[in-house]
Amino acid sequence: MLKYSSKINKIRTFALSLIFVGFIVMYFGIFFRTKPIIMTIFMLLGLLFIIASTVVYFWIGMLSTKAVQVTCPSCGKVTKILGRVDICMYCNEPLTLDPALEGKEFNEGYNNKRKSKEL
Numbered sequence: 562m563l564k565y566s567s568k569i570n571k572i573r574t575f576a577l578s579l580i581f582v583g584f585i586v587m588y589f590g591i592f593f594r595t596k597p598i599i600m601t602i603f604m605l606l607g608l609l610f611i612i613a614s615t616v617v618y619f620w621i622g623m624l625s626t627k628a629v630q631v632t633c634p635s636c637g638k639v640t641k642i643l644g645r646v647d648i649c650m651y652c653n654e655p656l657t658l659d660p661a662l663e664g665k666e667f668n669e670g671y672n673n674k675r676k677s678k679e680l
């Protein structure tokens with residue numbers, strides 16, 4: 562079953578996993594201590610992942626400033642909405658800013674202008 566999660570949370574998880582991948586790649590580089598060139602390649606690759614993660618984190622920061630803060634009707638906590646529909650960061654309640662979509666089943670396609678016309 563496909564589980565939906567808040568967009569900001571999703572991107573955050575992605576950025577965190579990039580850091581882990583970066584460290585794992587760098588860790589493998591240690592096994593090639595005797596071959597400096599291979600070790601350097603692993604280290605640079607690991608560094609690239611970590612840089613990519615920093616960029617993603619920066620991007621989340623930019624997105625967060627554009628996100629609309631709302632109080633979730635289900636759990637009462639303040640959460641952020643990105644796009645027309647999103648999910649509460651705390652209780653996974655589907656939320657929408659568009660009154661026309663209220664009560665409809667959650668569909669991530671509503672965030673895509675072209676796709677939402679087909680729906």
Ligand SMILES: [Zn+2]
Nearest residue numbers: 633636649652
């Ligand atoms: Zn909630």
